[in-house]
Amino acid sequence: xxxxxxxxxxxxxxxxxxxxxxxxxxxxxxxxxxxxxxxxxxxxxxxxxxxxxxxxxxxxxxxxxxxxxxxxxxxxxxxxxxxxxxxxxxxxxxxxxxxxxxxxxxxxxxxxxxxxxxxxxxxxxxxxxxxxxxxxxxxxxxxxxxxxxxxxxxxxxxxxxxxxxxxxxxxxxxxxxxxxxxxxxxxxxxxxxxxxxxxxxxxxxxxxxxxxxxxxxxxxxxxxxxxxxxxxxxxxxxxxxxxxxxxxxxxxxxxxxxxxxxxxxxxxxxxxxxxxxxxxxxxxxxxxxxxxxxxxxxxxxxxxxxxxxxxxxxxxxxxxxxxxxxxxxxxxxxxxxxxxxxxxxxxxxxxxxxxxxxxxxxxxxxxxxxxxxxxxxxxxxxxxxxxxxxxxxxxxxxxxxxxxxxxxxxxxxxxxxxxxxxxxxxxxxxxxxxxxxxxxxxxxxxxxxxxxxxxxxxxxxxxxxxxxxxxxxxxxxxxxxxxxxxxxxxxxxxxxxxxxxxxxxxxxxxxxxxxxxxxxxxxxxxxxxxxxxxxxxxxxxxxxxxxxxxxxxxxxxxxxxxxxxxxxxxxxxxxxxxxxxxxxxxxxxxxxxxxxxxxxxxxxxxxxxxxxxxxxxxxxxxxxxxxxxxxxxxxxxx
Numbered sequence: 125x126x127x128x129x130x131x132x133x134x135x136x137x138x139x140x141x142x143x144x145x146x147x148x149x150x151x152x153x154x155x156x157x158x159x160x161x162x163x164x165x166x167x168x169x170x171x172x173x174x175x176x177x178x179x180x181x182x183x184x185x186x187x188x189x190x191x192x193x194x195x196x197x198x199x200x201x202x203x204x205x206x207x208x209x210x211x212x213x214x215x216x217x218x219x220x221x222x223x224x225x226x227x228x229x230x231x232x233x234x235x236x237x238x239x240x241x242x243x244x245x246x247x248x249x250x251x252x253x254x255x256x257x258x259x260x261x262x263x264x265x266x267x268x269x270x271x272x273x274x275x276x277x278x279x280x281x282x283x284x285x286x287x288x289x290x291x292x293x294x295x296x297x298x299x300x301x302x303x304x305x306x307x308x309x310x311x312x313x314x315x316x317x318x319x320x321x322x323x324x325x326x327x328x329x330x331x332x333x334x335x336x337x338x339x340x341x342x343x344x345x346x347x348x349x350x351x352x353x354x355x356x357x358x359x360x361x362x363x364x365x366x367x368x369x370x371x372x373x374x375x376x377x378x379x380x381x382x383x384x385x386x387x388x389x390x391x392x393x394x395x396x397x398x399x400x401x402x403x404x405x406x407x408x409x410x411x412x413x414x415x416x417x418x419x420x421x422x423x424x425x426x427x428x429x430x431x432x433x434x435x436x437x438x439x440x441x442x443x444x445x446x447x448x449x450x451x452x453x454x455x456x457x458x459x460x461x462x463x464x465x466x467x468x469x470x471x472x473x474x475x476x477x478x479x480x481x482x483x484x485x486x487x488x489x490x491x492x493x494x495x496x497x498x499x500x501x502x503x504x505x506x507x508x509x510x511x512x513x514x515x516x517x518x519x520x521x522x523x524x525x526x527x528x529x530x531x532x533x534x535x536x537x538x539x540x541x542x543x544x545x546x547x548x549x550x551x552x553x554x555x556x557x558x559x560x561x562x563x564x565x566x567x568x569x570x571x572x573x574x575x576x577x578x579x580x581x582x583x584x585x586x587x588x589x590x591x592x593x594x595x596x597x598x599x600x601x602x603x604x605x606x607x608x609x610x611x612x613x614x615x616x617x618x619x620x621x622x623x624x625x626x627x628x629x630x631x632x633x634x635x636x637x638x639x640x641x642x643x644x645x646x647x648x649x650x651x652x653x654x655x656x657x658x659x660x661x662x663x664x665x666x667x668x669x670x671x672x673x674x675x676x677x678x679x680x681x682x683x684x685x686x687x688x689x690x691x692x693x694x695x696x697x698x699x700x701x702x703x704x705x706x707x708x709x710x711x712x713x714x715x716x717x718x719x720x721x722x723x724x725x726x727x728x729x730x731x732x733x734x735x736x737x738x739x740x741x742x743x744x745x746x747x748x749x750x751x752x753x754x755x756x757x758x759x760x761x762x
Contacts, residue, residue, distance in 0.1 A: 165426035170727035171434025179212025186219035194373025240354035260346040264302035273331035351386035369397035380405035436461035446723040469760035482658040493681030499688030512689035591620035682732035696737035700746035
């Protein structure tokens with residue numbers, strides 16, 4: 125088999141690609157990656173153009189590939205990323221062949237599922253209904269609450285005070301333990317050791333094993349199960365490693381910083397059998413777990429793609445100071461330069477921040493563009509003496525684009541709703557509205573808003589409750605996977621309610637009950653599409669509001685980073701300390717996690733970055749140093 129090679133790529137060929145204007149290829153690191161055909165890591169700064177660069181490399185490979193060469197696998201973390209790569213190749217005669225068999229362009233989970241986990245699970249005698257962590261966790265939590273030999277221990281794992289009711293402790297403990305019910309990579313027929321239970325012969329562990337067996341017998345598996353099965357299969361069948369390495373001569377992993385340890389074990393196993401593995405990402409954007417080290421650790425010889433085209437030199441210097449997982453000197457020649465503002469507010473004056481930010485947007489950018497305000501999810505400190513700030517503290521008039529269930533599979537939503545999971549208020553509220561409207565309950569409809577819907581129906585509207593439970597059961601048995609099937613499911617719900625609403629024929633839709641397809645096809649967006657519109661002298665400025673995690677991968681015109689609760693750390697004290705440090709320093713786990721979140725937020729905007737912090741968070745010395753670094757400081761008093 126002839127090797128897949130790029131050794132013959134000439135400067136003229138690279139110049140031809142550069143002439144398209146898609147990306148500046150004068151950078152030597154970009155040129156090196158285009159020709160690189162050994163296993164290599166690429167540490168790419170935000171805005172370095174890595175997706176475009178990967179697309180250009182695939183065009184070079186497509187020109188040279190013949191059927192007797194090994195295939196190429198491009199592995200991503202989301203279908204959105206997959207589609208971006210496919211768009212790079214679509215319509216390109218020199219690369220379009222890579223979109224077809226025997227090549228693979230898809231998500232990491234799809235790769236493990238298609239080539240390893242699904243064949244193995246079926247070989248073990250299981251019928252697969254779903255491989256999805258959300259679905260599995262919901263079903264597992266329900267099963268744990270019903271397990272007579274495990275429920276006492278499960279309740280004790282909740283972490284809640286013993287004064288809390290047993291039911292609440294059981295619910296919290298079940299959700300916590302459900303995520304630990306993963307198959308053992310050494311033996312995929314048994315449960316891996318669960319934290320707090322090292323003895324497999326204990327009655328509690330035996331009960332947990334029974335729960336796991338019952339879920340697997342129903343065909344329910346988590347993504348973690350899938351990776352355990354994949355690694356077990358690779359470890360147990362050396363010929364399979366060789367076969368996959370022979371099939372895929374080159375495997376490229378995109379967004380490597382989001383990859384789990386188990387997934388790396390799988391890819392490294394194939395690499396060690398002879399495949400070339402190239403990992404591309406930005407390890408400094410790894411913010412998946414507080415205090416955890418990223419699973420991807422770029423090798424010492426990793427290509428340093430440190431030139432950004434997204435933002436100007438001033439913001440590049442800020443990002444460099446916040447690159448805590450792997451120091452990187454990010455450079456930029458983009459003009460005009462990025463604008464930096466620090467909005468310092470007195471305690472209790474946080475609601476004035478949004479207005480000042482809107483004024484900056486109008487004066488600098490004209491008031492139209494992609495404008496965001498972001499902060500952390502609430503990680504509260506029980507010992508905090510002051511009221512802790514959250515996103516709503518700054519935006520008391522948040523609006524929503526309406527109820528959505530985009531973040532979950534419809535199947536997962538129904539499973540979780542069916543067991544009374546309180547976090548699925550959107551699903552529950554949509555069903556409440558549908559029942560109230562279709563059944564013309566009038567004032568009695570208010571009863572539906574008292575407590576959980578199913579329990580309320582059981583008590584006050586038992587026939588509706590039975591109909592709703594039957595409908596949920598039907599969806600669990602055969603979950604709708606397309607818009608057409610979802611339309612049938614909605615019609616079925618309306619039919620079940622027909623006896624309570626004689627004029628139901630007038631109703632054509634269930635309103636806010638939205639169909640949600642494969643969750644991996646949705647780009648993670650800000651919390652519930654929240655936004656606020658602020659009037660600045662007649663100019664309406666829309667500011668989108670979300671968490672830092674929700675904006676990963678996005679590019680904005682302007683971003684406002686808000687001081688929000690982050691355990692017991694004074695967040696912007698650490699921010700100023702990092703920006704003003706003269707040398708690289710070692711941060712503690714939570715500090716590193718905090719600064720990594722700041723890194724993600726501060727590298728989103730093209731033109732303007734603003735941070736908002738309580739005035740007592742940044743001392744006079746740090747303020748002066750920030751001013752010398754190009755920051756404009758605005759003060760808000762009560």
